[in-house]
Amino acid sequence: MAGTAVLGRLTWQVGRVVNSMVETPRVKSLTLELPAWGGHRAGQHVDLRLTAEDGYQAVRSYSIASPPEVGSVVVTVERLDDGEVSPYLVDELRVDDQIEVRGPIGGYFVWEISQGGPLFLVSGGSGIVPLMAMIRHRLAGGSEVPIMLLYSSRSHDDVIYGTELEALAAMEGIRVVQTYTRVQPPGWEGYSRRIDESLLGDVAPPPGERPLIYICGPTALVEGVASSMVALGHEPTRIKTERFGPTGR
């Protein structure tokens, strides 16, 4: 089974960038070729490590965007202007460059087709990344689990995977609802506020459907959504969260 890691401590390996794709002006997807990769599960992350000439090292975690069915590992990285690692990854790293990688990491914020659904996925900003791995896994694995994705962005220009999301929204069994919190495109008739309980009440599957709920984004969004979902009657044990700290990931 893909994702069955060999038992052992986490170790670093040197990966090579084989593709680099601009997602938004601040976000890039990097495809990494890894010499020793035992597969991963949707929702897991990798750690990337940079070493400066003086030996100083910085490690950051990035969610894997690619589904387990694909052999390579794609990470999607948002540039945080005061960040130590992400500006290098987004602006400097080129195809054929090498970078230290370890993983896959995390077994909790994970979805596999065998877990069933329906799925209710809620994300803010780059929190979309591990959720997109789950959606891609559902498609690549031939599952028909219904998915409802709620995605909050600052503006249309900040939407990651925009073209893919449009295609997904047209598919049977997948619904995509977006909200733009700061700037809305001309003629936009959808949501234009932060995700709150009434918005969740409008779009979330009812508690009776017992959706599996995955929430990923900034800490404030994740905690607000998680407590709203409980208030709406969903079981806490069916809610999984992944918070991005203020320093980003």
Add this chain to the structure above:
Amino acid sequence: MDIEESRLDGNAAAGLLGEIFPFEMTMVRTLCAACGAMEPAGAEPVYADAPGIVMRCLHCQSVLIKVVHGGGRYWLDLRGVACMQVDER
């Protein structure tokens, strides 16, 4: 920085703990020595902005695990965990 804003999930500790333990720590269930609540480590809140990483209990906020790495060593404080349940697999 606001303490609320700095709260992460157990996942944020998975890399560092994975350097020490040979199994996926986010799926290990931790029994809080203070209140007796048992949760997967992946669900416990983590604060990673200290010199080390602090994992607290989701229910009573008591410290479960402290881990510090530096100078080629790890310091691991597990006093807050009364028991760990580790899957065989």
